[in-house]
Amino acid sequence: MNPTRRTVLLAGAAALLSAPPAGTAEAAPKTTAALQPYASYWFPDSLPAGSPGPGITWRSLKTWRAATDADLPFNAAATPLAPRFTPTPVNTTARAGQARVQCLVSFGPTSSNPSQGSDTADYYALTHWAYMDELVFWGGSSGEGLILAPNAPVVDAAHRHGVPVLGNVFLPPAAYGGQLRWIRDLVRRDAAGHHPLAAQLVAVASAHGFDGWFVNAETGGGDSALGADMLGFVTELKRLATAAGQRITWYDAMTVNGSVSWQGALNERNQALFQSADDMFVDFRWSASSLASSGHKAVRLGRDRYELWAGVDVESGGWNTSVDWDAIVPADRPHVTSLGLYRPEWTRGHLPAGHTPEDFHAADDRFWTGRSLDPSRPDTTDGWRAPAVSVADRSTVASLPFASVFNTGHGLRWYEKGEVTSDRPWNHLGLQDRLPSRRWVVRTDGGRPTVALDFADAWRGGSSVLVDGALDRPAVLDLYATRLPVRPGTVVELTHRTDTGAVRVELAVATAEPDTAGAAPPYTYLPVPAGPGDGWHISAVRLDGLSGTVHALGVRLTATGGGPVGWRLGALSVHDRTDTPAAPRGLRITAASGGDLRLAWDHPAPGTVRHYTLHRVLPDGTRRFLGGTGQRAYFTGGQAPAPGESAVRIEVRAVGELYTSSAPSTVIHPR
Incomplete structure (x- = not known):
């Protein structure tokens, strides 16, 4: 990639110049070292000259072992990769089974990227997973580390939506501190002719719970011998990764002769490397003709043309980026290749200081859905061809129980049952729900109300869905494409509140797919009890009389009084039984430094x-x-006893899919 596209890497280059008894902390080891865990990063083997900058730890991948990695419990993802299905497309322009979407995203710096979120709501809380097929945890620098393992919150959120996540192997250009010795370290063979660091990369991904690696070698000056070693390394890495259920993406930079020469195409100079990987990111230098020839060549090689990601750099321009869309995803013929979006976190980065979470999600909706802000009504005159215009959305909502509190993974406060239990901003993508994928489809003969994720109030977590407008005609809001079985006793529960005006709420349930792409689901409308008084109401709707499979869920809102309506949806669940998980066991403090604590626990049925x-x-x-x-x-951090406290008491609860909480497990941290 061009050096001008290295914003996240420059900071790093500049930086170069036995457990205690459960329920007690008395036996916890004391340490003056920082206890905050961070996402892991390494050099292949040899380290830079000099000393690392503040907050940077230089590590060798060659010497890494899972058993001795004290931060691994904080960095290992807990959510398996969910299977996905493709519902009937919501519009007539989106295609299923053709172009896919890969995203290269920097969620934070290479070093000092917290393992489990932080105390700010200003975060790239990506939610449009339905259009994405692969996420690359982008970053790396010659002053910090070249190999990045994704942190657990990103992987947990992506996996919940069926999206695999790749770590990043970045070997930078010499202009940004890259050194050929690091490539040689990476591809070195042992006495048996194997590549030890290929096995290490696979072991790292397995231990951390992510899905493989994006290999980006851009250090120039190599020769044909180095090119042959790189090809052997990628071939072995792919073989080991496949055996472990992982995948490898190769970036179009180094060629088979060892030189760095971005091709912008699949051709004879990189086809052997493509053939040794699962897919390839085609550099931004592509043209319409080079993509067409690349697609044809992939097919001749017995590969799928959609295993080529045509790179589109949106880091500086976002939806203002000029793109020859017909070269990738033409509207009038089959798609040519897949789409690789470089740095879509522009939707956050371009916002002015002091922006709100609502500002970010409005921009992110515009980026992924298009100018119409309704994927069922794409604006074909929009110069930005948003993914929702070309790519059919996917869903993982296919088993009971299912629940969502519309939590985006960040917020200004934390709510539990409508009450604020923390007034501090926060982010943690691993707490993100499966959110409506088609944001926002509103079907009405009247004026379209505004629909948005709102952070001013919530039932649980940090956000809720707010519908605001005149509602001069009934409006149907699509929520979820599903494949949920209807069983005896199946119930849909909605937690909702009317803030302004008066509104009648009906549950929209479709037990079949639309007849054609772009058609509305064949909804049946069931009354939702309003509940007494003001405030949040939990309304249960039984699916008696329905059978088969629920294919879509939504709500129909009808104003019953004059003036505008403000209606808020705080939670939705579908179940035929309740689930309350068992309590955690063996809660313990594993390290303490003043009020900074590391906690660990066990669970009989994780x-x-x-x-x-x-x-x-x-x-x-x-x-x-x-x-x-x-x-x-x-x-x-900061859990020292307050005045009047002899000790700090901390409780941990397990939360089930229906947001039922277990009994607490408690630990005491004395003064």
Whole structure:
């Protein structure tokens, strides 16, 4: 990739110049070292000259071992990759089974990227997973480390939506500190002719729970011998990765002769490397003719043309980027290749200082859905051909129980049952729900209300869905494409609140697909009880009289009084039984430095747990939310006893898919 596209890497280059008894902390080891865990990064083997900059730790991948990695419990993903299905496309322009979408995203710096979220809502809380097929955890620098393992929250969120996540192997140009010795370290063979670091990469991905590697070699000056070694390395890496259920993407930079010469195409100079990987990112230098020839060549090689990602650099321009869309995803003939979006976190990065979470999601909706902000009504005159215009959305909502509190993975406060239990901003993508994929489809003969993820109030987590407008005609809001079985006793529960005006709410349920792409689901409308008084209401709707499979869920809203309506949806669940997970066991403090604590616990049935929540119990019995995680380990800082406290009491609860919480497990941290 061009050096001008290395914003996230420059900072790093500049930086170059036995467990205690459960329920007690008395036996916890004391340390003055920083306990905050961070996402892992390494050099292949040899380290840079000099000393690392502040906050940077130089590590060798060659010497890494899972058994001695103290941060691994915080960095290992807990959510398996969910299977996905493709519903009937919501519009007539999107295609299923053709172009796919890969994203190269920098969620934070290479070093000092917290393992489990942080105390700010200003975060790239990506939610449009339905259009994505592969996520690359982008970053790396010669001053910090070249090999990045994705942190657990990103992997957990992506896996919940069926998206595999790749770590990044970045060997930078010499202009940015790249050295050929690091490539030679990476591809070195042992006495048996194998590549030890290929096995190490696969072991790292297995231990951390992500899905493979993006290999990006851009250090120039290599020769044919180095090119042959790289080809052998990628071939062995692919073989080992396939055996472990992982995948490898090769970036179009180094050629088979060892030189760096971005081709912008699949051709004889890189086809052997493509053939040794699962797919290839085609550099931004492509043209319409080079993509066409690349697609044809992939087919001649017995490969799928959609295993080529045509790179589109949106880091600086976002939806203002000029792109020859017909060269990739033409509207009038089959797609040519897949689409590789470089740095779509522009949707956050371009916003002015002081922007809100609502500002970010409005921009992100515009990027993924298009100018119409309704994927069922794509604006074909928009110069930005949003993914929703060309690519059919996917869903993982295919088993009971299913629940969502419309949590985006960041917020200004934390809510539990409508009450604020922490007034601190936060982010943790691993707590993100499966959100509506088609944001926002509104079907009405009248004025279209505004629909948005709102952070001013929530039932649980940090956000809810707010519908606001005149509603001069009934409006149907599509929520989820599903494949949920209807069984005796199946119930849909909605937690909702009317803030302004008066509105009648009906549940929209479709037990079949639309007849054609772009058609509305064949909904049946079932009344939703309003509930007494003001505030949040939990309304249960039984699916009696329906059978088969629920293919779509939504709501129909009808204003019943004059003036505008403000209606809020805080939670939705579908189930035929309740689930309450068992309590965590063996809660312990594994390290402490003042009020900075590392906690760990066990669970008899981790597969029944969606995530864990941690609370501090104050002397008056008030519970204050500290955080949540999918892992069975957590770091929390600043938990020294307050005046009047002899010790800090912390509770951990397991939370099930229906947001039912277990009994607490408690640990005491003395003064």
